[in-house]
Amino acid sequence: MQTYLRQENIRPLFKKARFGLEKESQRVSLTGELAKTDHPAVLGNRSLHSTVQTDFSETQIELITPAVETAQEVLDYLGAIHEVALRSMNKDEMLWPLSMPPELPELEEDIVIAKLDRFEDVLYRRYLARSYGKRKQMVSGIHYNFEFSTKFIEALFAVQTEFTCIEKFKTEIYLKVARNYLRYRWLITYLYGASPVSEPRYFTEDQSPREPVRSLRNSPYGYTNHEEVFVSYQSIEKYIQDIEDLVEKGVLSEEKEFYSPVRLRGGKQVADLKEVGVQYVEIRNIDLDPFAPYGIALEGIEFFQVFLMYMLWLEDSGDDLDQLLKDGTRLNDQVSLEHPLSETSLKEEGKNLLEGMKEMLKVLDSKPSWVVLIDRALKMLEQPEETLSGKMQVLFDDGLTNKDLAVTQGQAYSNAAWEKPYQLAGFRDMELSTQILMFDALQRGIEVEVLDRHDQFLKLSYAGKIEYVKNGNMTSKDKYVVPLIMENKTVTKKILSQAGFRVPKGEEFSSLEEALASYSQFESQGIVIKPKSTNYGIGISIFKDGASFEAYQEALRIAFKEDSEVLVEEFISGTEYRFFVIDGQTEAIMLRVPANVKGDGVSTIQELVTEKNKDPLRGTHHRSPLEIIQLGEIERLMLKEQGYKVDDVLPKDAIVYLRENSNVSTGGDSLDVTNDFRNEYKEIAVAAVEALGAKISGIDLIIPDKEVNPYETKNSYGIIEANFNPAMHMHVFPYQGEGVRLTQNVLDLLFPESKVIN
Amino acid sequence: MQTYLRQENIRPLFKKARFGLEKESQRVSLTGELAKTDHPAVLGNRSLHSTVQTDFSETQIELITPAVETAQEVLDYLGAIHEVALRSMNKDEMLWPLSMPPELPELEEDIVIAKLDRFEDVLYRRYLARSYGKRKQMVSGIHYNFEFSTKFIEALFAVQTEFTCIEKFKTEIYLKVARNYLRYRWLITYLYGASPVSEPRYFTEDQSPREPVRSLRNSPYGYTNHEEVFVSYQSIEKYIQDIEDLVEKGVLSEEKEFYSPVRLRGGKQVADLKEVGVQYVEIRNIDLDPFAPYGIALEGIEFFQVFLMYMLWLEDSGDDLDQLLKDGTRLNDQVSLEHPLSETSLKEEGKNLLEGMKEMLKVLDSKPSWVVLIDRALKMLEQPEETLSGKMQVLFDDGLTNKDLAVTQGQAYSNAAWEKPYQLAGFRDMELSTQILMFDALQRGIEVEVLDRHDQFLKLSYAGKIEYVKNGNMTSKDKYVVPLIMENKTVTKKILSQAGFRVPKGEEFSSLEEALASYSQFESQGIVIKPKSTNYGIGISIFKDGASFEAYQEALRIAFKEDSEVLVEEFISGTEYRFFVIDGQTEAIMLRVPANVKGDGVSTIQELVTEKNKDPLRGTHHRSPLEIIQLGEIERLMLKEQGYKVDDVLPKDAIVYLRENSNVSTGGDSLDVTNDFRNEYKEIAVAAVEALGAKISGIDLIIPDKEVNPYETKNSYGIIEANFNPAMHMHVFPYQGEGVRLTQNVLDLLFPESKVIN
The missing domain is CATH 3.30.470.20 (ATP-grasp fold, B domain)
Structure with missing residues (x-):
């Protein structure tokens, strides 16, 4: 594989990808208590909403970005949707910025299952509540959807000789990435784990670990399947078969109950994968980063990308591909339960991985900022206090409680969202009218794609219908010829006048001589002299009480500088x-x-x-x-x-x-x-x-x-x-x-x- | 009246007017024989046609211009419609350029009455045939519709004290103009009369004058009502009453049979005039000018305007307003039957009139070309060979027959119409696509108004529906956002690509650095480098076999000069x-x-x-x-x-x-x-x-x-x-x-x- 990836025409394509993020958060009061209100009504119908959903509970908001082509873009969308969610909520509510939930109600029944329209959705959540307990379902995190660029897969397919079908080839690519990810995911837990402790009543009895850990959520205490759930990633057939068997046996209620840290995605159902092939992977073991306004930072998004690239770059480590997965789980369990400030037991393997990534980036001639990310990770390996859970633990050791931290950060992010309600995070460089329109569209659940940022060009989709919008209100609802009419002042006036509206009377001139010769006509009245097509008041002279011939002449000169045609119109006062x-x-x-x-x-x-x-x-x-x-x-x-x-x-x-x-x-x-x-x-x-x-x-x-x-x-x-x-x-x-x-x-x-x- | 007209604010407005022309002509073969074909089918339904109609006979085409605000414009439209008519006819037919018809069939029944859809229209023509004979109805001419500008009438109304109702005032204005015109119209006959002789069989027996005259058409031999028809122009009430009485008595079959040299127009029927007031006058005593391609020249249009202005400027000549009209008819009959090359018996009155017009123009500070027109008329008064009938007579004296003249001129005008079939007379400065569209529209009978000539902006109307068109095909049928999509190459490509079409793959860059850094991506393939929004190939570089880094850099520099965003795309060969x-x-x-x-x-x-x-x-x-x-x-x-x-x-x-x-x-x-x-x-x-x-x-x-x-x-x-x-x-x-x-x-x-x- 590396031989191919090192090829000159493959290298630039390898660095391209598509990203999509999903982020769950609990709605809480400004002081950190679980919200008692319903999902915001202003968001409209949840079943059709493309960006703001509810997950397990009525308080658990899920934010979904579209799939886009750069890390920055996906963060822009997450930021925007985050602001939409916050400004759609009551002003006295905010989003809890941690993966582990806020203090939960004493009685489990007081945790309200999401009030969804579709009865099967409610039934499924009831089943989860029975099977895992409601408390575990209140954990939140980031799902990171990752797809190599199509051009990359096509180019790679063209140079290899083993596969004759591109879908199969692609599936093999993602299977390899998934397996290696499962094997080495402990490094993600080490670096980005951010759930060292829990608030009261997450654990029903006192089963909680005595000491803080790197990631409760990614540990056996977290949100994982029951132990008997094992799914092989050897081949797509095996993967599908294993999941189908588990559902068949009733170990899983549905396919989607398979909570792997990496899901293979493509088609609607797992069974579709065989036909359409794997199209992307969904990484599910990322804790919310309390230090990032939207739960994940740009560097995180980029680090995961490089890490996933490396999972393809790496050769399979060993022949027993199932054993690999089991090793991965064991190692991840181990690291997740280490103390946040302790040195990790897998430091050496970590170093090797990161040095390998660095080596890969060198071959790929990658941008310098990616190398910086790896260097930073290397430092985190040496200094656990630089990891996310480490940073949190340092604050705890300074006397801050977990709740204090959550409330402080949550409030800061909420304030930021409300500070400039006429702007939209992620898109603040666009025209205000477009930002406000995007806000409203996202709030209604209309999908928003920015086709051209500089040009304020949006694609909006809702319930299967597409509309394009430029500059906030140039749409398909107006006719092509209408703006052309309005652009031309003479034509506009003619049409309005013919329809019986009062417009300033006047004449159009295409030469100074002609205009000067008509002076007598305008001599004794208030007039406006203006270039025919330019806008913004440039070249316009107003004579409220009429103009002397000299002033008339001068104003005409100014106007003719701006346009080859000039209008002289009556001045209407008011x-x-x-x-x-x-x-x-x-x-x-x-x-x-x-x-x-x-x-x-x-x-x-x-x-x-x-x-x-x-x-x-x-x-x-x-x-x-x-x-x-x-x-x-x-x-x-x-x-x-x-x-x-x-x-x-x-x-x-x-x-x-x-x-x-x-x-x-x-x-x-x-x-x-x-x-x-x-x-x-x-x-x-x-x-x-x-x-x-x-x-x-x-x-x-x-x-x-x-x-x-x-x-x-x-x-x-x-x-x-x-x-x-x-x-x-x-x-x-x-x-x-x-x-x-x-x-x-x-x-x-x-x-x-x-x-x-x- | 003159006191008002001399006022500073009135003077410039007095010179403004609206014009509309109707021109009749006989369709003939290229050798001057009356056409035996039907009205051209390509013109579609005659009942709805706004510009090309048939008058009395199937061969008598009538061209109708819209009402417009300058003499040049009305001539432009007449020219355009003329070309439409000619190019809609068989190529071996042309328009007879004289008022007096070509040689008529031996049998009157061989003159075919226009094949109109509405039975009442046919009945009316049958009545005319019975009452006047078909031959007389074959005479053609120009109808000249003239209206003072609304602003002028309003301003004049504002300064006078006699009238309190503007409609009544306006009616009085036009009554005066009409009376004076009827009194002095002999001068028009003298200057512009152009029907000295007739072709065989216009006169049934040999009743024709022995000698050529100034205007057969405007003489008692022409197309006039029977003698008992007299209508007073003293007051609008009298005018209406007289016409109604004549119809009542059966002297006229319908109101429109009243063939006055000046008709008062306004509303649909004569009776409406009382309510809506006279809105314009229709001058009907103008012969076709064989020396003008469209039957009337610009100077003619302008001379009639100045003449009509003078008819308002003049005081009423005498108290007996009916006697005035009778005098007018008598004098006109007299002049019309004078030999074309003889001095007119009314030379002195003519001189006085023209000097008076000149005096008026001086007061009005009119454009010099108008004064030239009057000087030319003065010369024509001295030199009868300079009048239209005089010019014709000079040619006849040189041995040319009336038919020769008609055929030579008719052929020249027909050839001119066919010479550049992609252009349209009167509008040759407009875009070709717009000229062709206008041609087709006029041919179909769609009304065409040029809202803005420089901007290629048309208003089209047909059967009560209005459509605006810019540059030939920018219309209401396209959506506003669509051209905005096409204007933006990135957006166009995204939409086409998302819909599954093949477009050149590529990237958009907003800085040279960024583009240079991506060189490796395009290194080994044919590429096109182009500015994002500019058109017409400016700033585009094509490298069919790929570009060296230096060439890539240079091409980017060129493209960035044209736009702040540049596209690098794969080169598609073909x-x-x-x-x-x-x-x-x-x-x-x-x-x-x-x-x-x-x-x-x-x-x-x-x-x-x-x-x-x-x-x-x-x-x-x-x-x-x-x-x-x-x-x-x-x-x-x-x-x-x-x-x-x-x-x-x-x-x-x-x-x-x-x-x-x-x-x-x-x-x-x-x-x-x-x-x-x-x-x-x-x-x-x-x-x-x-x-x-x-x-x-x-x-x-x-x-x-x-x-x-x-x-x-x-x-x-x-x-x-x-x-x-x-x-x-x-x-x-x-x-x-x-x-x-x-x-x-x-x-x-x-x-x-x-x-x-x-």
């Missing part, structure tokens, strides 16, 4: 509001106000700005719904014009504006005014968006007086723009007023069947 | 074909071949290129389906590499390529191979487009051997790109092979009900 219309409803209305502070009669403007900037909604670089108010040159100039300096004390209730423009990106405030509006305006916005043929649009209306009835008053509004990818985050988290969670409306539109009814 | 898929069908397949010539053993390469460039499909600047082959630096270098010079004689059947790239834009050939392909490949293209969710796409497949069955052979194709706005013109007019009129498929998709079944 306040500009953004109407967010989706699926025939005006769901939100927003007023944007330039950066400003309001005096209290005591503080200086500088102090007022500092105070206002403390709002957790304010941040920088569009990673928050509002931006920090600056006191730069423009703001100081603006103050000066109003007769102020930054260290002037502002009179009580006096409002001073620091910017002319109302953009949120320059510190402006976003005011939700959805409920302050007459229905007529909402209807007009809906009708205008309908005239443009759009399902989703942010349409900007200038309204001189929103109290008048627009049906009864002339010129009561003017539509100045329709946006085909309107920002949502500012509506969800406004500066003032109630937020409107438009991302939920997008999901309702895409997957009406996923709507959570509480 | 021939690239463009599959055009629309509505679940592969309608066309194209092979593009680099610019090349094929030797004949006699000609030099230079001569072969010159010969090949004679193909009428070749042109420059994308205004033709193929581009002229250049012999510039690149081509000469390419020749040199193959051991040729431009003046070498190429051996018979030897093919030499002048370019490496196969782009049509650099002289490449487009070969239609739709029928050379196995169905399986067409199915694969359809399925891939379906996987992307698109209705219309040009999908590029690399196929090593198109003869093999792709379902039975591995790696028989690779999909390298899907395009969301694929060019259509190259499929419609290929260099070789049968063209596929994809624009028809687009229309079938948008308006299935408009499909013409022949």
Whole structure:
């Protein structure tokens, strides 16, 4: 095998893989008591939920990531799902960060089996409760699904000569990995075991070990099958046969009761493995790492990968493949029960394994960080206090209790999840609207795949249906031609005007001469001069009371710099509001106000700005719904014009504006005014968006007086723009007023069947 | 009135208007005989046709433009519709360019009444035949619909004090214009009259004038009501009452039999005018101009506009408004029967009118070209040979017959229409695909409005349904997210790959370092390095047999210059074909071949290129389906590499390529191979487009051997790109092979009900 793996074309492919994680945790109060509440209703139907499930008990949340191609990505998803779970729970609950459960109820019947819809699922849990006792089922851990890359398997298959069928070959690969893993898994227990002690009432009587150990969970005290369960990994036929026999004899109730540290996966049932071949392995002996916010750290994910690669690299150690497994279990039992701070009895074998891994990485020309991981493991072998259980034990020796540790860490992770509720862990570099949409999708159990991170491109799947979303609300529900219409101001205005809506009257010019020749037409009225297609206010000049010929000429010059076509339009006076219309409803209305502070009669403007900037909604670089108010040159100039300096004390209730423009990106405030509006305006916005043929649009209306009835008053509004990818985050988290969670409306539109009814 | 019109804010608005034209012509053979064929079937259902109709007889085509806002635009539409009509007719037919019909059949019954669907339409024509004789009904002309701009009427209404209702005010405006027009219309007859003589059998017996006249059509010999028809234009009430009385008395069979040189228009029926007010005037006394390709020239359209403006500018001449009309008719009759080359008896009044118009234009600060028009008219007043009938008479005096003139002009206009069948008159600056689509739409009777000419934005309407189209095939039938998918090569590949299609395997990199570190992965295979989002082959490097590290590095540098993300992909060898898929069908397949010539053993390469460039499909600047082959630096270098010079004689059947790239834009050939392909490949293209969710796409497949069955052979194709706005013109007019009129498929998709079944 090594001969093949060392080949030049195989080496780069060998380093590629797919990962998926499952993580169980107990829901507890902020002080560490097992939760008495039900699984969060906001998560909707558990049977269809792709990411947040319940395991054995109603309090035991299971988080499931999709399968992805890098360690970082799988951690990103776990982080995101973790935040979804935490923010879906009551704010006074958190996740217990240890594998061993929190203090359990005195009466076993007070441990509530997960309230699942499917009766067979409930029955199975009842059987487990009878067979193992409910307490043992309360243990949690990480399941680590690992698959070599398809290209790697194909390339390897191409160079070997023994197998003629790629499925068989693949199965053989994973059988070997599984066997070696079972043989050497004690090293994982040594390094990453993290369940030295238990809280009260995990053990029914006092059967617990007197001393702390490396991993209760991976020891015979943990969550293992009864002793008579032995399954061979010699061949896939034997593996299947053994499991089927155990079920047949009633030793196991179902296939899934086979709790091996490595399961062979592929197809729906164990029997399918023979036909489809093993497609990946599920590693099940990983304790929750209390020092990692999501129960597992990036270095852990990567170490397990290198370890599994090495399990393929290694030759089979011995001919009796069943004996190998038995040895593995014996050695693992032994190491798991060692004291966390003691030197392990298998140190020499450990050293050999790690040096072998290092050697392999050298041959593979791997990235340096992987070598660092091995060096760190070597150090842990020398210094048990560096292992996870060792670190915990050092804290215990310092007087911290196991529960203290759990509560401290659990609270820290819970606080982190709530700190910036407009962001989503793992995806904080994406647009806020997309982060919020992803949160809502994950919460509803919609599968989320990020097809292109830089491009904000998502694939959402639910109940067999697929929808693609770009930038939060560019979807299949809108028609191709609609954004093209909105992109073109002239076309937008023509269509709206033909449909009877009021838009600023104006002309389009494609040459300066032509525009200048038409001056007389605009001479005596307020006008706006703007480039036809550019956005964000660039190149726009506004003359509220009309322009002199010189000013007209200059403004045209500026506009023609931005575009070869320029619009001259009547200026409509009034306040500009953004109407967010989706699926025939005006769901939100927003007023944007330039950066400003309001005096209290005591503080200086500088102090007022500092105070206002403390709002957790304010941040920088569009990673928050509002931006920090600056006191730069423009703001100081603006103050000066109003007769102020930054260290002037502002009179009580006096409002001073620091910017002319109302953009949120320059510190402006976003005011939700959805409920302050007459229905007529909402209807007009809906009708205008309908005239443009759009399902989703942010349409900007200038309204001189929103109290008048627009049906009864002339010129009561003017539509100045329709946006085909309107920002949502500012509506969800406004500066003032109630937020409107438009991302939920997008999901309702895409997957009406996923709507959570509480 | 003039006081108002002179006001600063009114003046610029006064110059704006809306125009619509209707033009009748007789279909004739290329030698000028009245056509014996039916109205072209390819035009579909006449009852729904918006632009090409039949008037009185089956041979009398009527072209109808939409109402638009400039003289140039209305002429553009007339030109386009003209070409549609000509190219819809048999190639051996043309349009008779004169108002007076071609030689008519001996027997009146051989003049075939238009074969219309609605029986009442046929009945009405039968009545006209009985009442006026069929021969008179064969006369053709231009109807000129004119409306002042709404803004103008509104502004004028705002400054006057007499009227309180804008509809009444508007009606008064048009009544005045109509009265003055009727009074002074003799000047139009003088300047633009163009029917001096008739062909045989227009006059049943020899009642015709002995001498040529200025306008038979506008004379008592023309197409006028019986003498007892007089309708007053004093007030709208009187106008309606008079017409209703005439119908009541049976003098007119229907309202529309009232053949006034000016009709007041608004609403569906004359009676509606009272309620809705007059909305525009229809000027009906314009002869076909045989010297203008479409029967009317731009200067004519503009002169009539200025003339109509002046009819408003003028004060009413006298109190007896009915007498005014009678005077007008008398003067017009008089001028119409003058000899074309004689001085008109009304020269002085004409001079006064034209000087008055000039004065008005000066006050209005109008564009210089309008003043030129008036000066030209003044000259025509002095020199009758400069009038239309005068020009004709000069030719007759030189020995040309009326028929000769008609045939020469008619043939020239027909040839012009057929010269570049891939273009559309009036819109030759637009994209070819859009021009062809517009042609097909107009041919089917779909209304076409160009919303934005530079942006190729069309509004199509048919039977009450509206569709918007940009760039020929960006429509409402595709979903918003689909082009976004196709724009992103990574996302496209992921979706196609997940759906089981073969796409080039590869990686995406966002830094040079990262890409360089992955070199080993691509070391030993053919690769393509390309920027992620840019198009048109910019920044792409292809290494068919793999790249050295240095070459790899250099190619990455080039690609990163174009985009912040770069793809490295496997190179799939084979021939690239463009599959055009629309509505679940592969309608066309194209092979593009680099610019090349094929030797004949006699000609030099230079001569072969010159010969090949004679193909009428070749042109420059994308205004033709193929581009002229250049012999510039690149081509000469390419020749040199193959051991040729431009003046070498190429051996018979030897093919030499002048370019490496196969782009049509650099002289490449487009070969239609739709029928050379196995169905399986067409199915694969359809399925891939379906996987992307698109209705219309040009999908590029690399196929090593198109003869093999792709379902039975591995790696028989690779999909390298899907395009969301694929060019259509190259499929419609290929260099070789049968063209596929994809624009028809687009229309079938948008308006299935408009499909013409022949």
